[in-house]
Amino acid sequence: MRHSSFGRFEGKGFMKVSELGEFGLIEMIARRVGKAREPVVLGVGDDASLLQPSPGRQIATTTDMLVEGVHFTREHMPPQDLGFKSLAVNISDLAAMGAEPIQAFVSIGLPPDARVEDVDLFYSGVLDAAGPAMQISGGDTVSSPHGWIISVTLIGQVAAGKALRRDSARPGDTVFVSGPLGDSAAGLALILGKSIVKNRGTAEFLIHSHNRPQPQTAVGIALSSSGLSACAIDVSDGFLQDLGHICESSRVGAKIEAELIPISPQMVSAARENGVETLFWPLTGGEDYSLIFTVSRDNKRNMEELVVSEGLTAICRIGEIVEEEGIELSRGKKPYTLPRDGGYDHFRHE
Template identity: 40%
Template sequence: MRSARRGPGKDLGLKITDIGEFGLISRIAGMLPRHPPGVLVGIGDDVAVLEVSPGGVLLATCDIQVEDVHFRRAWITPYQLGRKVVAINVSDIAAMGGSPAWALVSLALPRDTRVEFVDELYGGMQEEISRAGGAIVGGNVSTIHSRVVIDLFLMGRADPEKLIRREGARVGDRILVTGTLGDSRAGLELIQRPDLKVDSAHARRVLDRHRTPSPRWREGQCLASSGRVHAMVDVSDGVLSDVGHICRASAVGAEIRLSDLPVSDPCREVARAAGKDWEDWALTGGEDYELLFGVAEDQADEVARLVEEETGTPCRCIGSFIPRDEGIFVSAPGKALKKDLSRFRGWDHFR
């Protein structure tokens, strides 16, 4: 493949909005070699798994944050932004059961950026990565004419025998999730509508969850050590979208029970005040950075107890993996919400 001139002529003139983010990723994946040397997991997953020495693997992931696309400077301090940029990447490493190790940071800054902004941003990044046992080891800075861009690359360590992937979920496995869902979406609502009347401690709780999420690396490592988790992802785009990653990789379907979604009181209160549906926030809100994973039915209670004992984080069973041809759907007691959501893919950058 030397240039697109040799590509399929029918695609000439197509824009990326015509094929969407996931269409673009599939297209890119199709252009690259399928099994490059030393690559155990490659393009398409959130994290690449690389064989750096005989029997030793390295995890590698990156995430670009663009001002006024991913964040607004009026809504988050530079310190919080630094913490969040690291947390998002740590969450990806956590979803494989890995340990965050080393980060490189690319920064593109408008020329009139204040030094204080960079100080606070690095203060936040340093704080979050040192909490997770990692370090910033390099990077580069550049000017940009418009708005701030931050790209973070994170490498992590993992025991190759214990690594948890998206594939491996089995029909009948219980779907478990750490912590609570929807808080981040509630925090975003409060930022956009600061006039909403809610309890101040509740407001602080959901705002913190949105601005400085706590990636579940301890929980991920505990789950990897247990050796009982069949498949795992982090909930970055929303449960419905992220469970779909496991379903596609594992060739299964999923039933999510609406009444079992773990939703906090603060989230419910904000949703009520806003006249919005907290169930919708829990299913599709995104940016929760919880872990979602599959465990054999007879071990689900024990694994949930183990995580809570070791990390203090509760785990809730929210459904089951089912045969692939039954699709992905949400069920509610007394209701027949059988609409197949297999094609629901959550937030798409280009649509």
């Protein structure tokens, strides 16, 4: 499969950011992001942006930094997907708190020979992910001698006291996941040439899952506003590691029935074609951006009603929170052993 990516046209006529200059670049970006509208009082163009928070709400803030050569490569990531994903992973963090995203601050470090066209494509991806509800309210544009750097900070709102927190799981709670796991890791294996899939549609689906993850904002807001869940996390490091974060913060354990974990037929077929254990990508892969959340026994019935009324039909029950610490996996009632250690440690894996 061919991917469009950074600097794919090798003509000499393309304008570089060094030719446009800092203020030209800022003007181009400001024109793209448009004027501030309610509840944002002041957007790009002053020393700070201004937001009028709604009564009874708390401000939720999250931030991420992405470095070329560490989190992405220009060969493998088209600039519009890079823009989309940079925002989407942060929207997902807000979804995992049950918060509605409002403002984005996007800072970008660019080598002097970066193409203006690629920067424009990057922002088109950012705006795709932002959708009509979110506003780009600021950021910084700087020079970077060695490749692209992106830093995104997102501000959202959640009803006071109703945020979904990692430390709120209780023994007896049911564990749910909001959508399929493993597609993103299967897509990454394809992108990196670690696996091959014959069917073009399957490959495209998996790569798209990796490059354009869909944050579960509707699920997060439904859970917090209904009060049916108090605890959630998004699957970024990998299912086992992220469920581990909930267990550690809440000082509980979990029993997971591995056969209940939702997986896509595309992921299953890619795993089979490449001799990969079916549950390897879903359990350890990460970057799925589905939500893991827990619901108390008292709310179980109401949860079922919410799934129907809100059309959240991708949600699956996968296990239970228990007192004893640690995560216990079973498959068909028998103990199941992990394929390998999950998660990615940015510094150790250098």
